[in-house]
Amino acid sequence: MTKSIQIPKEPNMPEYYETVVDKFFFKVRKDYLYSPYDTWASIDGDVATVGVTDLLQRKLGDIAFVETEGPGSLVEQEDRLGALESAKATVDLTCPVTGEVIEVNADLENRPELVNESPYEDGWLLKLRLSDLEADRPGLLSAEAYFTLLQKKANEELHKLKGLKA
Amino acid sequence: MAQDKADPSKYENHLGIPRRLIPWYPTIDADRCTACGKCGEFCLDDVYGNLPDGSYGVVNPYHCEVYCSSCAHACGVEAISFPDRKEIKATIKELRKTYPPG
Numbered sequence A: 001m002t003k004s005i006q007i008p009k010e011p012n013m014p015e016y017y018e019t020v021v022d023k024f025f026f027k028v029r030k031d032y033l034y035s036p037y038d039t040w041a042s043i044d045g046d047v048a049t050v051g052v053t054d055l056l057q058r059k060l061g062d063i064a065f066v067e068t069e070g071p072g073s074l075v076e077q078e079d080r081l082g083a084l085e086s087a088k089a090t091v092d093l094t095c096p097v098t099g100e101v102i103e104v105n106a107d108l109e110n111r112p113e114l115v116n117e118s119p120y121e122d123g124w125l126l127k128l129r130l131s132d133l134e135a136d137r138p139g140l141l142s143a144e145a146y147f148t149l150l151q152k153k154a155n156e157e158l159h160k161l162k163g164l165k166a
Numbered sequence B: 001m002a003q004d005k006a007d008p009s010k011y012e013n014h015l016g017i018p019r020r021l022i023p024w025y026p027t028i029d030a031d032r033c034t035a036c037g038k039c040g041e042f043c044l045d046d047v048y049g050n051l052p053d054g055s056y057g058v059v060n061p062y063h064c065e066v067y068c069s070s071c072a073h074a075c076g077v078e079a080i081s082f083p084d085r086k087e088i089k090a091t092i093k094e095l096r097k098t099y100p101p102g
Helices: A054-060 A133-139 A143-156 B038-042 B070-074 B085-095
Strands: A016-021 A024-029 A039-044 A047-052 A063-068 A080-086 A090-094 A099-104 A126-130 B048-050 B056-058
Touching (some): A054 A143, B038 B048
16 A cells, blocks of 8 residues: 655745636735736835736736836835836836835846746845835735736736737 | 627726726827827727828727826837826725725
8 A cells, every 4th residue: 555645835835826817827926915907015024025917927928128116216006116018018017005115126137037937026026115004005905806806807808918909 | 710809898997997087098299299100009908090080099098008108118209198197096096985996
């Protein structure tokens, strides 16, 4: 009789909500907060790391250039935090929280594709020192709420994902 | 084979708010515009097209995805402008009183 082996779950592995829309696979990291404009914020004390979601990177296709506000800039919730450029389009990004930029992801200058490959981890865009997270809460969605929104948007925007005109 | 087109009804509301109440759409400076068509080329929401007078411009302003600005980036002569984001944010906040999320 074979002995079943319990493979221990690696500690600190992130968990995701996952879905397939048409032929497209999307995931949403469970421990982050989200804006309805497809950006996320990961909170650690008074520092928020922000980036774009799987839906946004997929809509754009291969990202060629990343532009963001620089250290010292104050960016309010719903303000423009930067832009992502691909062959398809250059879209402005909407900041999920309010804070002062303290760090920019320097890896993205030479490796913008990190945003496509790892939108929730290595493809992070900015770190902000939060001004008032509680004031930002009404404009933030839980991971579960964003996951619901993502599925709705992905279904409605299949024409964009496929790169066809509306 | 059916073309994948966006159902126009999908543009009717923005996160639960009637889209037409949010004044976010591109404005073209006619003096700068060269009618090159790049705006329409990079817009995936059918905002641009031929106008009744034969010129090229904004035909579906409320198809425009709030805060997107792709067309402004694509325009080679900076002929496209958008409303102030802070004003749009305030408008949406006000509209939320009538149209709460969820």
